[in-house]
Amino acid sequence: MIDFSFTEEQELFRDAIREWLGKNLTMEQVRENDTNHEIPLDFIKGMGDLGLLLLTLPEEDGGSGADWVTATIGAEELGYADISVAIPVFYLVQASWGYVINKLASETVKDEYIRRATKGNGFLGIGVTEPGGGSDVAGFKTNLKPTDDGWIINGEKCYISGTAEAKELDGGYFVSGYNNRDAGHRGMTAAFVPINWDGVEITQRFDNMGRMAISTGGFKMTDVEVPKEYQLGETNRxxxxxxxxxxxxxxxxxxxxxxxxxxxxxxxxxxxxxxxxxxxxxxxxxxxxxxxxxxxxxxxxxxxxxxxxxxxxxxxxxxxxxxxxxxxxxxxxxxxxxxxxxxxxxxxxxxxxxxxxxxxxxxxxxxxxxxxxxxxxxxxxxxxxxxxxxxxxxxxxxxxxx
Ligand SMILES: Cc1cc2nc3c(=O)[nH]c(=O)nc-3n(C[C@H](O)[C@H](O)[C@H](O)COP(=O)(O)OP(=O)(O)OC[C@H]3O[C@@H](n4cnc5c(N)ncnc54)[C@H](O)[C@@H]3O)c2cc1C
CATH class of the missing domain: 1.20.140.10 (Butyryl-CoA Dehydrogenase, subunit A, domain 3)
Structure with missing residues (x-):
């Protein structure tokens, strides 16, 4: 038998967010954010206090172990409140990519970057797209060269959500590149690259046509030394x-x-x-x-x-x-x-x-x-x-x- 109803917990979650957003994210505020090109920091902290940020992470890592239906309710409610979708971007990039980053991350990355992001004191983003194109993930130019202690990464990412927010909140990105080009897409490895590390330089903030309150930018990685504990998951995965x-x-x-x-x-x-x-x-x-x-x-x-x-x-x-x-x-x-x-x-x-x-x-x-x-x-x-x-x-x- 098919049951299309949400659980009581999911209904309560929806009611709680809708009520909070009704008070804290009016359409006037959305317009103000869109005009000022920023999400107010106290709103981000408020999302953290409410348990909205990175809710998909296990409790021990600062989330609430929310299932994907619950995370989807959060995304829907945020889209309802902020039709410009800037704040939904801030939420959903972290609920999804943050989940994967956390799943693959070492305790060091969790301690340094992830747990505080759940409180609004950080940002975990995705840096896949490159100047040469975003669709062909296996065609990317970013390279990882092995060292005794990890990798040296060189490459450039662009049209990346949240670069300004990551800079301000001292966050970082899921980045994937080739460690073995001959193996094709089976020769790629992922790492967490903090935006404020040596060798990482923000190239620009794009003057987008929409979702103005969150930045879309680019960053270049020049000989970035990434220790082994910043690798995400297994080599070649x-x-x-x-x-x-x-x-x-x-x-x-x-x-x-x-x-x-x-x-x-x-x-x-x-x-x-x-x-x-x-x-x-x-x-x-x-x-x-x-x-x-x-x-x-x-x-x-x-x-x-x-x-x-x-x-x-x-x-x-x-x-x-x-x-x-x-x-x-x-x-x-x-x-x-x-x-x-x-x-x-x-x-x-x-x-x-x-x-x-x-x-x-x-x-x-x-x-x-x-x-x-x-x-x-x-x-x-x-x-x-x-x-x-x-x-x-x-x-x-x-x-x-x-
Ligand atoms: C506002 C915004 C925020 C973004 N944020 C991020 C982010 O946070 N992180 C990130 O990594 N990227 C981000 N992106 C980039 C996004 O992932 C890319 O735009 C997307 O993957 C497409 O890549 P591209 O723009 O380089 O287009 P291309 O890959 O150059 O493609 C151009 C066109 O060709 C089409 N095309 C490509 N290959 C084929 C094919 N085989 N068959 C038919 N058609 C094809 C595409 O559909 C597209 O219409 C963002 C983009 C925008 C607009």
């Missing part, structure tokens, strides 16, 4: 560790997009009931109702897929009921559908609002700019999701990329 991080992140990205789209629909429906044209509220016109019905139907279908997939991810970790590839197919379906659905919803609701929708008095343009980052590519482009879906549907032989 870097590619696979990277894929594990993407999987978790993509579910949460999808949930934040769903949360943002839900808020857009609510704001839109309020407007439709108030605004009159030709003597009656716009909501009374079937032309508008059909548009709404189409969006609501897609919304509920994709939201169900997202929670089903979060549940699959929990099953993958807890019972092994689903393997990584089966789960990845569903994850890519979410990551392909949810951001585009959200972008489409923002655009269509904005049309309902006429000229007002085209102004910055209306919050919706922040959402449109924000969710588009997830259509374009953050945590993997749409075509890469399609490649995964096709690969897991047709079979690997049909979809070889090299």
């Amino acid at each position: 870097g590619f696979y560790n990277t894929m594990e991080g993407f999987d978790a992140a993509r579910v949460l990205v999808s949930a934040s997009c769903i949360g943002a789209a839900e808020r857009a629909l609510e704001l839109g429906m309020d407007y439709l009931k108030e605004r009159e044209a030709f003597g009656k509220p716009i909501a009374a016109y079937q032309g508008i109702q059909f548009d709404l019905a189409d969006m609501v139907a897609h919304h509920e279908a994709i939201k169900s897929l997202v929670y089903r997939t979060a549940w699959m991810l929990d099953q993958k970790y807890e019972t092994g009921k689903f393997d990584a590839l089966e789960t990845a197919k569903y994850i890519s379906m979410c990551k392909y559908l949810a951001p585009h659905h959200a972008l489409d919803t923002f655009r269509r609701v904005l049309y309902w609002m006429g000229a007002y929708g085209y102004t910055k008095e209306c919050p919706l343009e922040m959402g449109m700019r924000g969710v588009m980052s997830y259509c374009i590519g953050a945590e993997g482009s749409a075509n890469i999701q399609k490649l995964v879906i096709a690969r897991e549907s047709l079979g690997r032989d049909w979809t070889k990329t090299r």
